[in-house]
Amino acid sequence: MAFINRLVLTDFRNYRHxxxxxxxxxxxxxxxxxSGKTNLLEAVSLLVPGRGLRGARMDELPRHGTTLWGVVAQVADRPGDEALSMQLATGADPLRPDRRAFRVDGQTxxxxxxxxxxxxxxxxxxQMDRLFQEGAGGRRRFLDRLVLALEPGHAREVAAHDRAMVQRNRLLAQSGADPDWLAALERTxxxxxxxxxxxxMDMIxxxxxxxxxxxxxxxxxxLALECVIADRLAQEPALAVEDWLAERIASTRAVDRQRGGSRFGAHRADMRMADRLTGRPASQSSTGQQKALLVGTVLSHARILTACRGQAPMLLLDEPLVHLDAARRDSLFHALRRLRTGVLLTGTDAEQFAPLREGAEFVTPGEGNLVQHA
Structure with missing residues (x-):
């Protein structure tokens, strides 16, 4: 379901209600x-697994002076469809405000x-506009977010890998570490x-x-994945790659002990992006070209989810027109009209979105609420 027919926020960011x-x-x-534009998009992004579009900590989400917060949405396959709608809710768990709870039609x-x-x-x-000037971590998180939308269990795999890696690092720092325990963590x-x-690799x-x-x-x-594990997976079965990787990690214990980290693992991957027709890397492209590549990737991702699930995802586009020229802004508007899904866009100048006037609602945040444009 990708249309929101009602959205209720309670003590979330700058919104009291x-x-x-x-x-x-x-x-x-x-x-x-x-004024709270991005806060609205963030609220919707928290209705799916993960930490939302800002990657915020739990203590950053409640309105100032409060500890509990909530987001409730009535979602449906079609706009205004009350008969087949469903209520999704997330927010701080009253018993443990440092954790999020999810409910569907009242059931946890x-x-x-x-x-x-x-x-x-x-x-x-x-923030994604800086993806190609920053380190590999940002690009890896961008790719993982795309994967997570299709494979929710991906977050568990990454988290389990990182937990085992942290435990291994701590164990290596101790003198006389148990080699069997280290081997078990390396296998994990x-x-x-x-x-x-x-x-x-599948998403790419x-x-x-x-x-x-x-x-x-x-x-x-x-897109391309720069990763020695991916290189091996392209040639060998997964179980063989697991054996190889566990051996490689074990072989670098002395080096990893000195540097306080692991030379091998899922955390070493990087993502590269280039123009498919010209081959020009995004890192060597103009800011406008980089933004256009990102917009095109997000639209492709939406089509992939639609094909796999039979329903397009909701699109949350925060300041999407920045760095785009007039022609590409028009291309974005045409692409959004073709996608049969809910879309939220933000911007400081409503006139830049004028081509959408006939088919879109225009609102402005004010005093913790939304004011509809005339």
Whole structure:
């Protein structure tokens, strides 16, 4: 389900209480910086597994002076469809405010990943504009977010790998560490690293074969995973790669003890992006070209989720027009009209979204609420 028919926020960020019923599938949220535009998108992003589009800590989410917060959405396959709608809710657990709880139609979910069966969302944020100037960690998280939207269990694989790695690092720092315990942790790291890498490779393969990407008006991207584990998986079965990786990790114990980290693992991967037609790397492209590649990738990702799940994800586009020229802004508007899904866009100047006037609702945050444009 990818349409929100009602959104209620309680003590979330700058909103004490908000109850909003979107009138149309596409909503433009326009207003000055600091008015709460991105907070609305973040609230929706928290309805899916993960830490939302900001990657915020739990203590950053409640309104100032409060500890509990909540987001409730009535979602449906079609706008205004009350008969077949479903209520999704997330927020701080009253018994443990440092943890999030998920509910579907009032029933608490024991496995938070299962919320993906009912609702999915993908997003683009201004922070992603710096993806190709920053370190590998940001690009890896970007790719993992794409994978997570299709494979909710991916987050567990990455988390399990990182936990085993941290435990191994601590054990290496101790004198006389038990070699059997180290071997068990290294085997755990290898198993989860291979699973996470395989999921990353699958998503990249799907994105690289999206033929519609060349018709969107954006440069079609070609992604590549820089990772020794991926190189082995392209040639050998997963179990053989697990054995190889566990041996490689074990062989670097002395070096890892000195450097306080692991030379091998899922945490060493990097993602590269280039223009599919020209081959020009994103890292060597202009800011506008980089933004266009990212927009095209997000649109491809939405189509992939639609094909796999039979329902397009909701699109959350924070300041999507920044760095785009007029032609590519028009391309984005045309692409959004073709996608039959809910869309939230933000910007400081409503006039930049004028081509969407006939098919979108325009609102402005004010005093913790939303004011509809005339």
């Amino acid at each position: 908000l109850s909003w019923q979107p009138r149309l599938p596409v909503t433009v949220i326009a207003g000055p910086n600091g 979910l024991r496995n938070r990943d299962s919320v993906s069966e009912y609702f999915s969302a993908v997003w683009l944020t201004p 790291m290898a198993r989860h690293a291979v699973a996470a890498t395989a999921a990353r 393969a799907r994105l690289n074969t999206d033929e519609q990407a060349v018709l969107d008006g954006f440069p079609a991207a070609r």
